[in-house]
Amino acid sequence: MLQSVDLEKLQDELGYRFNNRDLLFRSLVHRSYAYENPDVVTDNETLEFLGDSVLGLAVSHILIERFPDYDEGELSRLRSSIVNERELAHIASTINLGDYLLLGKGEELSGGRQKPSLLSNALEALFAAVYLDGGLDFAVRLVKRMFSAYLENREEEYLLKALDKDFKTQLQELTQARLKLTPVYFLEAEEGPDHDKTFHMRVAVADRVLAHGSGKSKKEAQQEAARKAIELVNGNSELLEQDAS
Secondary structure, three states, X not given: OOOHHHHHXXXXXXXXXXXXXXXXXXXXXXXXXXXHOOOOOOOOHHHHHHHHHHHHHHHHHHHHHHOOOOOHHXXXXXXXXXXXXXXXXXXXXXXXXXXXXXXXXXXXXXXXXXXXXXXXXXXXXHHHHHHHHHOHHHHHHHHHHHHHHHHHOOOXXXXXXXXXXXXXXXXXXXXXXXXXXXXXXXXEEEEOOHHHOXXXXXXXXXXXXXXXXXXXXXXXXXXXXXXXXXXXXXXXXXXXXXXXX
C-alpha cells in the first residue's frame, strides 16, 4: 500500500480530504496490481465506469456556462474534444497522478505510469471515488476546478475548432490514427411513410460494430451513430486496440 505521506500529498494536489481513504486507494489500483496481490480486493475499473458519468456531467456544466448560446450538437462536439484519453491524461499529469498508481511488475516495466490509457482511466476512477466519498457536489466541484484551470490555458480557437468537425469526421480521425482504418456505415432499416421516414444506421470498424444511430435522414442517422461510437471509444480506450489484434 502507498505510504500515508503519498496519499496525503495526492489529497493536497486534489484539494479534497477523503473520509474513506480506502476509496482513494482503490481508485489507484490497476488490475495488474490486483492480480499480483490477492489481498487487494478489487481494482479501479468499476470506479472508472462510474467516474465517466460524473465527468461527463461536470464537463457539460462547464461548457453550458461558458458557451450558453450553443446548441446540443455543438456542446456535444466540444465535450468530445475535451473528454478523451489524450486530454484526460494531460490533466492527470498536472497532479502527477502516474506517481501514485499501483501497478503490476509488467506494467511498471513497460512504462505504465506514463501510459495515457492508464492515466485517463485512473483520473475517472478518482472522480468516482470523490463522488462516493463526499457526494456529487464535491465531485463536480473538483472536476470543474481541474478542467476550468485547464480550459483557461487553452486558446479559445483550439476549442472552437471542434465545432468545424462533425462526428463522422472526428470518428474517422480517431480510427485512422489508431488503426489506419476508416469507419464504414450500413443502412439497417428505414421505416415510416415517404414524407416522414426514420433511418437506422450502424457504424463498424474492422468488422466490429461500434454503435447504432437513427435519424430523419441517412446523414443524420450516420452522425448519431458516429457520436455514440466516439463516446464508446473515449470511454473504453482499449476498444480499438482490441479490434486491431
